[in-house]
Amino acid sequence: MLSSKDIISTLQMVREENLDLRTVTIGINLTDCVSDDIKTFKRKIYDKITRTAGQLVATCQRIERRYGIEVANKRISVSPIAVVGAPFNADQMVEIALTLDKAAIELGVDFVGGFGALVEKGMSAGDRALIDSIPQALTESQRVCSSVNVASTRAGLNMDAIKRMGMVIKEAAEMTAKDDGLAAAKLVVFSNIPQDVPFMAGAYLGIGEADAVVSVGVSGPGVVKAALERAMNEEEGLDLSRAADVIKQTAARLTRAGELVGREVAQILGLPFGIVDLSLAPTPNENDSVGEIFEAIGLPAIGAPGSTAFLAMLNDAVKKGGAFASSHVGGLSGAFIPVCEDLSIAGSAKNGTLSLEKLEAMTAVCSVGLDMIALPGDTSAEMISAIIADEMAIGVINKKTTAARLIPAPGKQAGDHVVFGGLLGEGPVMKVNLGNQENRFVRLGGRIPAPIQSLVN
Amino acid sequence: MNKVLISVLGSDQPGIMAKVASVIKQHNGNIENLSQTLLDTVFGALLRVELAADDSAEKLQEALSHSFAGLDLFVRVHPWNESTTDWHQHKPETQPYIVTAIGPDRQGLVAEMATALFEHGVNITNIQAIFKGGKNPMDNLMVFEVDVPRSTVMDALRDALADIAQRLDLEISVQHRKIFESVSNILN
Known part of the structure; x- marks a missing residue:
């Protein structure tokens, strides 16, 4: 017999606190589709994706009914296209993106990720072609997401690639000017990218992964906030040690729900189960915000002094709870702090409590990085590269994943409002210090060497 | 095989199970399984008991009723032949x-x-x-x-x-x- 307390707390998580399975993502390896003929390659990847993930949406809907938990997104991640499509030029890369888009629409999945390259140490012809094609590919497609890994702790920072990505982001935003630069919101630059992320825009299937694998991304900032609020109301003398415990236990429960669903989807589809990625990923809705957790713990707002310390604790407690609940936790696992996707964070950015500089400091202890940040349209490509370089350096030195998803909104100035719609949300344009100036440091190019792994201080 | 089902219902108070079990023991019966529950302040218990060969549901009912005299409890003993439903x-x-x-x-x-x-x-x-x-x-x-x-x-x-x-x-x-x-x- 289940206790009524257990039943009520599970019901509450689903009904009131926005527990959802943010995504069930099938990773599909495309290395066996390789061809130097573009038509053959396109046909092969379309066939393999639609064959492997043909039942994904129907299966997720079946599981949703069975457990009464919404699977908010169904997604696909593929092998890095710059690797499997290495023989092709930039125009052909755009055709590949549109083929991925067509497959996603045919299957009814929300996003397909993996239109990306791994260039932390250098660029091949395929990498170069893919990166050149990104602005057009993301403008013409609807559901394709792109990620480019430009740095790692073992390789250092590829500043040539970072310099190029500043231009690519700028170009992508300008090609979608009427949508506030939407294409750039589907593009993310990484250091130390994990091979098994189910979340977008960074999802891709690493070369070391299986032929096809099911992974799950669980979210639930609302559940963590509610648990903290309950504990603070009910427990006298609750201190931060106890608060960390509450977060950890909540994370474990969320992870369990995710693993249950992920394993069942995998079993029905006859595919191996990969990982659960428990990430507090907000949506632009009340009660589904990471920023609100900061308020629940007693900070005046996210961005106030104390925010970095609490974020460090939150991120760590989420990881510990997840790792305890499942042996296969992977992806990003932690707390995201995207500006435009989170009502409370966007609010702090709008009223000046949260600056780009404070956000950068906080990314040193969050699970990803500078995420969904709208910048003034006149921010120079070099300055965008410089922001990326700063963010990548934090990841490289701290042996962690960091990322930058920056949207220089054409025609917009600091303080203006941008709207991307859906999960991507809306928010203020943030000020960039000296943003429209040149940056000769970035222009030097080359590589910033990999850091020493001893003398740790 | 001489089995009975016993139901005990009424206001909860200490000593109900002690009384029921003691009477069963005096009759050399053996409690095979039991379950008790509380509905707010109302007590309810269900027991399956194997009786001695020369004992009967009626005799046990009499003894239990006697033991519970004065307490606001309902006790019933039913003969039970272990028949099961479809x-x-x-x-x-x-x-x-x-x-x-x-x-x-x-x-x-x-x-x-x-x-x-x-x-x-x-x-x-x-x-x-x-x-x-x-x-x-x-x-x-x-x-x-x-x-x-x-x-x-x-x-x-x-x-x-x-x-x-x-x-x-x-x-x-x-x-x-x-x-x-x-x-x-x-x-x-």
Whole structure:
């Protein structure tokens, strides 16, 4: 017999606190589709994706009914296209993106990720072609997401690639000017990218992964906030040690729900189960915000002094709870702090409590990085590269994943409002210090060497 | 084989089980299994007892009634021949589900829900009701733990329950038990 307390707390998580399975993502390896003929390659990847993930949406809907938990997104991640499509030029890369888009629409999945390259140490012809094609590919497609890994702790920072990505982001935003630069919101630059992320825009299937694998991304900032609020109301003398415990236990429960669903989807589809990625990923809705957790713990707002310390604790407690609940936790696992996707964070950015500089400091202890940040349209490509370089350096030195998803909104100035719609949300344009100036440091190019792994201080 | 079922009902107070068990012991009976529950302040117990060969349900009833004299309790002893129903003899393969109904208490709620479940071949294994009133939905909740046979068409069951939900202004959900277990039991 289940206790009524257990039943009520599970019901509450689903009904009131926005527990959802943010995504069930099938990773599909495309290395066996390789061809130097573009038509053959396109046909092969379309066939393999639609064959492997043909039942994904129907299966997720079946599981949703069975457990009464919404699977908010169904997604696909593929092998890095710059690797499997290495023989092709930039125009052909755009055709590949549109083929991925067509497959996603045919299957009814929300996003397909993996239109990306791994260039932390250098660029091949395929990498170069893919990166050149990104602005057009993301403008013409609807559901394709792109990620480019430009740095790692073992390789250092590829500043040539970072310099190029500043231009690519700028170009992508300008090609979608009427949508506030939407294409750039589907593009993310990484250091130390994990091979098994189910979340977008960074999802891709690493070369070391299986032929096809099911992974799950669980979210639930609302559940963590509610648990903290309950504990603070009910427990006298609750201190931060106890608060960390509450977060950890909540994370474990969320992870369990995710693993249950992920394993069942995998079993029905006859595919191996990969990982659960428990990430507090907000949506632009009340009660589904990471920023609100900061308020629940007693900070005046996210961005106030104390925010970095609490974020460090939150991120760590989420990881510990997840790792305890499942042996296969992977992806990003932690707390995201995207500006435009989170009502409370966007609010702090709008009223000046949260600056780009404070956000950068906080990314040193969050699970990803500078995420969904709208910048003034006149921010120079070099300055965008410089922001990326700063963010990548934090990841490289701290042996962690960091990322930058920056949207220089054409025609917009600091303080203006941008709207991307859906999960991507809306928010203020943030000020960039000296943003429209040149940056000769970035222009030097080359590589910033990999850091020493001893003398740790 | 000389078995009886004993039911004990009434206001909860210390010593009820002590009295029942002592009388059974004096009669050289053996308690094979028992379950007790509390409904607010009302006590209820069910015992299955193997009696001595020369004993009878009537004699035990008499002894228990005597022992409980003056206490506000109802005790009944029924002869029991271990016959089982069709359901137990041909128990179909089932899946455990939790059906919850959120909304204010009203006359006929349990009857409607239980009848719909019965009509779809579903067996109720436990019911819990929480009616504290007020606006918090979790304070006005009925929980049915049920076994659903493989032959039950889940969509048809859901439709029938959705119809009740609409008529009685309830929010009814049907979820597999595993989701509650995996979220609640972290250590297993």
